[in-house]
Amino acid sequence: MSGYFENKVAVVTGAASGIGLGITEKLLSGGAEAVFMGDLKEENLKKEADRLNLAYPGKVFPMQTDVTKQEQVEALVKAAKNHSGHLDFVFNNAGMGMTLPTEQITFDIWRFVVDLNLMGVVYGTYSAIPIMREQGFGHIVNTGSITGRIPVPYQAVYAATKAAVVSMTESLQYELEAEGLQFSTFCPANVITPIFGNLTPPPDSVTVPDAIDYIFGEIEKKAVVIILPQSARDFEALYRLDKPEFDKFARKLAAERRENYRTKGTYY
Numbered sequence: 001m002s003g004y005f006e007n008k009v010a011v012v013t014g015a016a017s018g019i020g021l022g023i024t025e026k027l028l029s030g031g032a033e034a035v036f037m038g039d040l041k042e043e044n045l046k047k048e049a050d051r052l053n054l055a056y057p058g059k060v061f062p063m064q065t066d067v068t069k070q071e072q073v074e075a076l077v078k079a080a081k082n083h084s085g086h087l088d089f090v091f092n093n094a095g096m097g098m099t100l101p102t103e104q105i106t107f108d109i110w111r112f113v114v115d116l117n118l119m120g121v122v123y124g125t126y127s128a129i130p131i132m133r134e135q136g137f138g139h140i141v142n143t144g145s146i147t148g149r150i151p152v153p154y155q156a157v158y159a160a161t162k163a164a165v166v167s168m169t170e171s172l173q174y175e176l177e178a179e180g181l182q183f184s185t186f187c188p189a190n191v192i193t194p195i196f197g198n199l200t201p202p203p204d205s206v207t208v209p210d211a212i213d214y215i216f217g218e219i220e221k222k223a224v225v226i227i228l229p230q231s232a233r234d235f236e237a238l239y240r241l242d243k244p245e246f247d248k249f250a251r252k253l254a255a256e257r258r259e260n261y262r263t264k265g266t267y268y
């Protein structure tokens with residue numbers, strides 16, 4: 001890794017687990033000055049921050065944060081800026097998965113997922129923008145998903161929030177790059193993390209370190225939309241370039257999931 005993360009101050013949300021924890025570790029091993037770890041789960045946050053603090057003393061700052069609460073996200077971002085006067089990275093990563101048949105989705109579920117997966121990212125982004133505009137630099141990285149780039153059956157709610165994250169990020173890049181700001185959104189397919197709960201991650205899943213290595217390489221190159229792994233890039237290209245073939249794939253997936261829900265009560 002080059003010096004892109006060296007002596008930088010970063011915020012990471014959803015930092016106590018999975019991809020957010022991987023981002024935090026990568027920032028620290030890349031020479032970051034300070035990482036402000038936000039997560040809802042205080043116990044996990046303390047455990048991981050204590051562990052990382054042994055290896056990187058004085059560089060790890062856990063703050064319990066609910067990203068659905070604008071004032072809590074703003075406090076996290078401001079604390080990072082106040083640490084030494086600059087804010088280099090904000091990773092708006094906290095989020096959840098949601099794969100369910102439509103008839104099980106209530107409007108309360110819609111609001112809950114939108115609040116977490118979209119508004120949580122909006123709050124982090126809009127807390128950081130004025131600070132980064134004033135200093136004339138900064139890189140905001142929002143966690144999307146491959147479902148934000150291609151339609152996926154039984155994931156309408158999740159896909160809607162992730163598509164919004166992706167298009168907001170791309171739009172802001174064009175709006176604010178002239179002021180020195182950089183935006184990226186990464187869109188993984190399956191990454192092995194606790195997000196799968198009791199389910200075994202699908203066989204084509206990638207590990208957190210492999211995902212993070214690829215993502216960080218692309219962040220350094222200032223890529224705006226980062227899709228991984230290669231199989232997801234292939235599907236995304238199929239969707240854009242050969243819609244009839246993509247339709248066949250998506251209809252087959254819908255049929256498989258329909259059958260799995262009918263026979264096993266789950267989608268795979």
Ligand SMILES: NC(=O)c1ccc[n+]([C@@H]2O[C@H](COP(=O)([O-])OP(=O)(O)OC[C@H]3O[C@@H](n4cnc5c(N)ncnc54)[C@H](O)[C@@H]3O)[C@@H](O)[C@H]2O)c1
Binds near residue numbers: 014038067068192195
């Ligand atoms: N793992 C995958 O396959 C995958 C694929 C595509 C996208 N993603 C996205 O990656 C992000 C991280 O997911 P992960 O797989 O690491 O899951 P994870 O469950 O391991 O981690 C998510 C973290 O977010 C925290 N969190 C939940 N609600 C929160 C809130 N209101 N405020 C603050 N923190 C909160 C959780 O406590 C947890 O520590 C999510 O946005 C997810 O949608 C994951």
